[in-house]
Amino acid sequence: MPERERYELLEKPSYHFETERRDVLKLFAGGGLLVLIPHSAAAQESGRARGAWRGEPLPDDVEAWLHIGPDGRVTAFTGKVEVGQNSRTALTQAVAEELRVAAGQVEMVMGDTARTPFDMGTFGSRTTPTMAPRMRAAGVAARQALLELAAQKWGVKPETLEAADGCVRDPKSGRSASYGELTHGQAITRTIGKEQISRPRGESVAKINARDIVTGAHRYPSDITRPGMLHGKVLRPPAWDADLASVDLSAAPETGGATIVHDGKFVGAAAPSARAAARALARVKANWSTPAGPSNSEVFDYFKHNPTGPAEDAVRAGDVASAWGQAAHTVEGRYTVAYIAHVPLEPRAAVAEWTRDGLTVWTGTQRPFGVREELAEAFGLDIKKVHVLMPDCGSGYGGKHTGECAIEAARLAKATNRPVKVVWSREEEFRFAYLRPAGLIEVRGATAGSGKLLAWEFHNYNSGPSGLATPYDIPHQLIAFHPTRSPLRQGSYRGLAATANHFVRESHIDDLAAASGSGPLEFRLANLKEPRVRAVLEAATGRFGWGREKSGAGRGFGLACGMEKGSFVANCVEIEIEEASQRVRVRRVSTAFECGAIVNPDHLKNQVEGAVLMGIGGALFEAIEFEGSRITNPALSRYRVPRFSDLPELATVLVNRRDLDSAGAGETPIVTIAPAIRNAILAATGKALRSLPLAPSGPAGANKSA
Amino acid sequence: MKLRVNGKEVTPHDPDQSLLEFLRDDLGLTGTKYGCGEGQCGACTVLVQGSALRSxxxxxxxxxxxxxxxxxxxxTDGKLHPVQQxxxxAGAMQCGYCTAGMILSCVSLLARHPHPDEAEARRALNGxxxxxxxxxxxxxxxRSLSTGGRHA
Structure with a gap:
């Protein structure tokens, strides 16, 4: 069964190249090859298109998923990729546990379109719930095949044999044969059926390739080199959606070995060094036309007035319209959420090489098969001629779904007939990658006289539909997502809109609790219907010592809880407001997280705490500033991300439900930290902030939209 | 001009390069990473005469x-430096892209303050x-290093 895409947002790269025969090549004496293309492709520019997602059925033969070498070493194959979430280790554990070999015995080939089964991409927290069971099933099938091979060899029944430590043993006779001796490296020809797979053992296996990381030996995508490789740079417009009105290459240098390529909207250079390529581009004169658009202060009204379609994903229950009349307390709010950037520490990077057989590209992406398709489309190639490899890369957080950098490297490599590496600068990463969508959310909630929630109306404009459904028991509900135009390029971000929707829901729940004279914990416990949310809320508050101290001037306690993608999270937070600077400082965070049966407790804790820290940035101070579609703070000196100085005291409770299937854990732990902080600020100051980021320069200046 | 890199004398052919470009592109020492190009993230940290510097x-x-x-x-001789170990x-990484810079910043800090307290450590690593x-x-x-592993 192909995976079904349900949540992800995607902006496809927008390059449209001319066909090869329209290339006009000009060789300069200085060594530079100049490729000139008549400027007509820009007219075909279709603008922002929602990506079409293609699925392929997964293979069901064991050999597609794993192979046992003559030395007994296991090679496993998955289209998933490693971006820091430790999927390489988790999937290795899955295979090793079912095959009954040590984790060190397994090599996991990941995200290589020529060697691994098709995979739609590494997103949506799907690796653990869908890929791990698949790898386990292949492991079980292979183990069964090994038992049968040994049984045949020894003339006994397979069920009398045991597999352990990479060997099959006959407990009766004491005979034993290693996996390698049994297969001699031959393929295991068996179809994976409905194998009985095991739950994870839950061991803290260390990160598989950690040693290569501490020695600097691991090659990230930006570290890949090829013989004869050139470095490429791309001429960038002032804004991501600007059109190339005219370009003059006459001043471009004929020295330095730089090749300038102009194809449609694309102007780039390849040279022996990135600096030489940039120098060549600096001499290109280009005029761009940039569409007008709203600034970051105007964008929320813009969303309201620029729908792109009817409301989606509506939840309707009871009769909201008539419920307001029966309410004891009603609270309305208008909330806003800023665009934020992923800031993967390794920016987009790609090395492209053309051979007689086609195109090979090494690139940092969460969708190697998707990038293969984008390359095939951009260059008019059969998909079989494109090979994409994804070395474990310097993080993604949902920000590396697209293949623009791969396309740029491939375009330059095609023109120069040499391998070309393109590594985006940090500024390019800010300005031309996509962002987490900004959003406007309007909400109205009401309680009955009993203190129970009565009605809930919730309208999310632009930020997305993930995490819209509430874990609370509310008889009358109307919840809608309104897709709108966006002045900036936007796409997936860790947790998608579950962060925005939880921020608003959990903030508003605190305001309703206050209106009805109840405490934040009591109000939630009285209204929560989802027992797994209740369990993490109780675990987090227990660990935190909730209620032991009261909030006061300059110091506040807040909490929030939620669920997303099959896992459950709650945070309790203590904040302090520094008297002089009015800066909000998160002092202490207790988190409880539950995702079914735990695969690797140590890595899970690392992931949960990392998500909390990342979430503190979006909660307190991260925001993209822009005028129209031009981003005005595209640098780490102007866009602050969490640092050591922002690290609170962390206490993390991992609730292990060994009786349940494992869900993913890379995203959900980020979704409730922002409202917990917001509710702590409310407790400390009485100010009900309604915008993310909450306090870029202290709580006083933060509440622009309330 | 000449300089020594990891104990070997090297002669750059282009003195206008940044140290980072020279290390990565000319010497192939790709363990040093590009992160921001403005000295804000520390991924490119190397030691110069034993002190952390943004290359x-x-x-x-x-x-x-x-x-x-x-x-x-x-x-050295196949043995990891104590900070690497x-x-x-501690499993102190996720994607690991910052790790080289973090390790070298810690080496630099410990050379100056063998027993940094938490506040000193945070200050030293805040970049x-x-x-x-x-x-x-x-x-x-x-912490495991500054206390000789007692609280590791």
Missing amino acids: CITPLSAVADREITTIEGLE AFLD NICRCGTYPRILQAL
Whole structure:
């Protein structure tokens, strides 16, 4: 069964190249090859298109998923990729546990379109719930095949044999044969059926390739080199959606070995060094036309007035319209959420090489098969001629779904007939990658006289539909997502809109609790219907010592809880407001997280705490500033991300439900930290902030939209 | 001009390069990473005469005749440097892209303050970003070293 895409947002790269025969090549004496293309492709520019997602059925033969070498070493194959979430280790554990070999015995080939089964991409927290069971099933099938091979060899029944430590043993006779001796490296020809797979053992296996990381030996995508490789740079417009009105290459240098390529909207250079390529581009004169658009202060009204379609994903229950009349307390709010950037520490990077057989590209992406398709489309190639490899890369957080950098490297490599590496600068990463969508959310909630929630109306404009459904028991509900135009390029971000929707829901729940004279914990416990949310809320508050101290001037306690993608999270937070600077400082965070049966407790804790820290940035101070579609703070000196100085005291409770299937854990732990902080600020100051980021320069200046 | 990198004398052909470009593109020492190009993230940290320096904003001319140590130069005879080992033991990484810079910043800090307290450690490392948020583990690794592993 192909995976079904349900949540992800995607902006496809927008390059449209001319066909090869329209290339006009000009060789300069200085060594530079100049490729000139008549400027007509820009007219075909279709603008922002929602990506079409293609699925392929997964293979069901064991050999597609794993192979046992003559030395007994296991090679496993998955289209998933490693971006820091430790999927390489988790999937290795899955295979090793079912095959009954040590984790060190397994090599996991990941995200290589020529060697691994098709995979739609590494997103949506799907690796653990869908890929791990698949790898386990292949492991079980292979183990069964090994038992049968040994049984045949020894003339006994397979069920009398045991597999352990990479060997099959006959407990009766004491005979034993290693996996390698049994297969001699031959393929295991068996179809994976409905194998009985095991739950994870839950061991803290260390990160598989950690040693290569501490020695600097691991090659990230930006570290890949090829013989004869050139470095490429791309001429960038002032804004991501600007059109190339005219370009003059006459001043471009004929020295330095730089090749300038102009194809449609694309102007780039390849040279022996990135600096030489940039120098060549600096001499290109280009005029761009940039569409007008709203600034970051105007964008929320813009969303309201620029729908792109009817409301989606509506939840309707009871009769909201008539419920307001029966309410004891009603609270309305208008909330806003800023665009934020992923800031993967390794920016987009790609090395492209053309051979007689086609195109090979090494690139940092969460969708190697998707990038293969984008390359095939951009260059008019059969998909079989494109090979994409994804070395474990310097993080993604949902920000590396697209293949623009791969396309740029491939375009330059095609023109120069040499391998070309393109590594985006940090500024390019800010300005031309996509962002987490900004959003406007309007909400109205009401309680009955009993203190129970009565009605809930919730309208999310632009930020997305993930995490819209509430874990609370509310008889009358109307919840809608309104897709709108966006002045900036936007796409997936860790947790998608579950962060925005939880921020608003959990903030508003605190305001309703206050209106009805109840405490934040009591109000939630009285209204929560989802027992797994209740369990993490109780675990987090227990660990935190909730209620032991009261909030006061300059110091506040807040909490929030939620669920997303099959896992459950709650945070309790203590904040302090520094008297002089009015800066909000998160002092202490207790988190409880539950995702079914735990695969690797140590890595899970690392992931949960990392998500909390990342979430503190979006909660307190991260925001993209822009005028129209031009981003005005595209640098780490102007866009602050969490640092050591922002690290609170962390206490993390991992609730292990060994009786349940494992869900993913890379995203959900980020979704409730922002409202917990917001509710702590409310407790400390009485100010009900309604915008993310909450306090870029202290709580006083933060509440622009309330 | 000449400089020494991981104990070997090297002669750059283009003194206008940044130290980062020279290390990565000319010497193939790709353990040193590009992160921001403005000295804000610490991914490009190397040791110059034993002190942490941001190689992305350091012109080669500024380090003539100096001794540079990159992450590749920390291991001796196949044995990890204690800071590398402490990062392994603490599992102090997720994607690992910041790790080389973090390790070298810790080496530099410990050379100056063998027993930094938590506040000193945070101050010294505040210029190194781990976007995955592995800060607690990095402090744990540092703590294990400054206390001789007693609280590791």
